[in-house]
Amino acid sequence: MISVLIAIVALIGIVAGLTVFVSSTAGVFAYFALVSIAAGVLTVSLRNPVHCGIALLALLGHVAGLFVLLHAEFVAVVQIIIYAGAILILYLFVLMLLNLKTEERYFHRRHAWYVVGVGALTVELLLVLLASQYGGVKGPAPAEAVEEVGNSMAIGILMFSDYLLPFEIVGIFLLGAIVGAIVLAKTPTRADLSGDER
Amino acid sequence: MVPISAYVTVSAILFVTGLVGVLIRRNFIIVLMSVEIMLNAANINLVAFANHLDSLAGQVMALFVIAIAAGEAAVGLAIIIVVFRGKIATNVDQINLLKW
Numbered sequence: 001m002i003s004v005l006i007a008i009v010a011l012i013g014i015v016a017g018l019t020v021f022v023s024s025t026a027g028v029f030a031y032f033a034l035v036s037i038a039a040g041v042l043t044v045s046l047r048n049p050v051h052c053g054i055a056l057l058a059l060l061g062h063v064a065g066l067f068v069l070l071h072a073e074f075v076a077v078v079q080i081i082i083y084a085g086a087i088l089i090l091y092l093f094v095l096m097l098l099n100l101k102t103e104e105r106y107f108h109r110r111h112a113w114y115v116v117g118v119g120a121l122t123v124e125l126l127l128v129l130l131a132s133q134y135g136g137v138k139g140p141a142p143a144e145a146v147e148e149v150g151n152s153m154a155i156g157i158l159m160f161s162d163y164l165l166p167f168e169i170v171g172i173f174l175l176g177a178i179v180g181a182i183v184l185a186k187t188p189t190r191a192d193l194s195g196d197e198r
Numbered sequence: 199m200v201p202i203s204a205y206v207t208v209s210a211i212l213f214v215t216g217l218v219g220v221l222i223r224r225n226f227i228i229v230l231m232s233v234e235i236m237l238n239a240a241n242i243n244l245v246a247f248a249n250h251l252d253s254l255a256g257q258v259m260a261l262f263v264i265a266i267a268a269g270e271a272a273v274g275l276a277i278i279i280v281v282f283r284g285k286i287a288t289n290v291d292q293i294n295l296l297k298w
Binding site: 025026029033036037040041043044049052053056059060063066067069070071072074075078079082083086087090091094095097098107112114115118119121122125126129130132134136137138139140141142143146154155158159162163166167170173174176177178180181182184185 | 199200202203204205206207208210211212214215216217218219221222223224225227228230231232234235238241242245246247248249250251252253254255257258260261262264265266267268269270271272273275276277278279280282
């Protein structure tokens with residue numbers, strides 16, 4: 001039932017997005033922003049974990065749309081490939097592997113008052129954000145100059161020159177994460193279980 | 199032309215949504231998904247300011263954040279598998295072996 005509702009809402013959203021696409025950039029932005037916020041709220045509030053995963057997929061796709069609007073095409077494509085294609089599939093695999101049953105109490109009732117405090121903090125934060133001026137020193141790469149060489153090439157040149165050391169550190173980090181995940185999730189053998197005789 | 203304050207507003211709302219999810223959900227996997235929402239909100243901020251300030255550094259940082267998120271998801275889900283296999287717990291509030 002919820003899946004059908006989500007599908008209908010997604011269809012209406014797609015049609016509405018296509019109609020405003022021809023009209024204005026602000027309309028496209030409003031579509032991506034509203035749908036990503038709605039998908040985020042659904043991810044947090046839905047009961048079935050698989051439905052939460054699908055809502056997270058909608059969120060990631062629409063955030064990728066926001067990236068395209070911001071002239072960050074490479075980041076948008078990486079978002080779709082890595083997040084929606086790899087990370088989310090990993091989540092869904094684990095969900096289906098563990099066969100979680102849907103629970104009655106899926107919220108912390110005792111901690112529900114956190115929401116009030118966080119909500120008040122958000123209103124305060126939004127008032128500050130909307131009143132800010134957003135000045136700052138302009139950098140060397142305006143969107144038109146980047147368009148000439150292409151977004152991917154500009155990012156690649158920057159990443160392999162100025163950001164080479166962070167790039168290598170992220171590579172080592174990913175290697176450590178992969179090895180750690182394999183060691184953690186490995187099925188324990190009898191030798192492991194019988195204690196440390198080695 | 200969409201002003202940057204709109205992007206920052208969307209980012210703040212998404213971040214708070216993820217924060218609420220981390221605080222009130224009991225399912226371990228949904229808590230990790232909420233962390234992903236918060237990382238995405240940070241990414242929106244990085245890319246929006248990269249566009250606003252005519253610099254590509256924010257986009258490079260967003261790519262690093264995505265890589266770190268992949269590592270975090272792998273290790274977090276491995277921990278979840280260990281916890282569930284040992285029948286230790288099914289909810290985050292029952293996982294308190296390391297609690298002092």
